[in-house]
Amino acid sequence: MKILILGDIVGRPGRSFLKTHLKNYKSVHGIDCIIANGENAAGGAGITAKTANEILGSGVDAITLGDHVWDQMNFNREIDDLERVCRPANLPDSNPGRDRLFLEQDGLKIGIFTVLGRTFMGPKVDCPFQTATRLVEEMESESDFVIVEMHAETTSEKEAMGWYLDGKVGLVFGTHTHVPTADGRILKGGTAYQSDIGMTGPRESVLGRDIDACLGRFIDGMPRKCPVAQGDVGMQGCLLEINEKTGFAKSFERIEFRENE
Numbered sequence: 001m002k003i004l005i006l007g008d009i010v011g012r013p014g015r016s017f018l019k020t021h022l023k024n025y026k027s028v029h030g031i032d033c034i035i036a037n038g039e040n041a042a043g044g045a046g047i048t049a050k051t052a053n054e055i056l057g058s059g060v061d062a063i064t065l066g067d068h069v070w071d072q073m074n075f076n077r078e079i080d081d082l083e084r085v086c087r088p089a090n091l092p093d094s095n096p097g098r099d100r101l102f103l104e105q106d107g108l109k110i111g112i113f114t115v116l117g118r119t120f121m122g123p124k125v126d127c128p129f130q131t132a133t134r135l136v137e138e139m140e141s142e143s144d145f146v147i148v149e150m151h152a153e154t155t156s157e158k159e160a161m162g163w164y165l166d167g168k169v170g171l172v173f174g175t176h177t178h179v180p181t182a183d184g185r186i187l188k189g190g191t192a193y194q195s196d197i198g199m200t201g202p203r204e205s206v207l208g209r210d211i212d213a214c215l216g217r218f219i220d221g222m223p224r225k226c227p228v229a230q231g232d233v234g235m236q237g238c239l240l241e242i243n244e245k246t247g248f249a250k251s252f253e254r255i256e257f258r259e260n261e
């Protein structure tokens with residue numbers, strides 16, 4: 001069983017890229033199911049039911065989210081109707097939406113959840129380590145393979161989560177920084193790990209946003225809009241193969257695909 005996981009989908013360029021390429025990529029690489037983070041899918045900030053359904057229609061099987069989960073007005077009223085979308089699990093219990101998802105494919109049940117980090121992050125969330133412990137305990141009896149997304153700013157907090165869950169889950173992957181790291185590997189306890197898997201969007205950008213606008217913010221500090229960039233669009237993520245007998249990864253690799261490469 002092969003699973004593709006894609007980093008944060010950024011705006012229309014990211015969504016259009018998936019619509020054009022994902023189904024073909026899936027068949028060429030023999031991929032069974034696809035998970036993607038959609039926290040920047042609508043105009044670069046948040047997601048809507050419409051954009052979520054567009055992404056699912058492009059071949060994504062499950063959408064996770066991050067700190068931008070509620071950036072789009074009304075999404076808090078839409079999320080409960082979206083069966084293949086989950087919000088970060090360590091948000092307050094009163095937040096709407098699912099805190100975990102299960103995918104069933106060829107007799108295998110894959111459990112997925114996201115936790116938000118707390119270092120340099122906005123939302124006031126519960127401890128991601130305690131939440132992860134609770135969810136892993138609750139999910140392990142009903143899943144063959146558990147995937148944990150650590151949506152966080154600092155590499156140290158993500159790497160700590162990787163070691164914390166090593167030997168307990170199949171994969172821990174990071175998102176949020178939109179820049180992939182080169183540390184993808186299988187840890188000594190058997191858990192596949194990568195600190196950040198990157199983004200699905202325009203690389204000719206600052207984290208998916210217009211270069212001049214972002215530069216301006218750093219140089220003169222004046223507030224300005226930072227629209228989604230357009231150039232050099234592609235997808236970044238990771239591809240893992242599950243060992244059905246052990247519940248751990250058989251192989252793990254970082255992937256990057258863009259139209260002209």
Ligand SMILES: [Fe+2]
Nearest residue numbers: 008039040176
């Ligand atoms: Fe993001």
Ligand SMILES: [Fe+2]
Nearest residue numbers: 066067068176
């Ligand atoms: Fe984020």
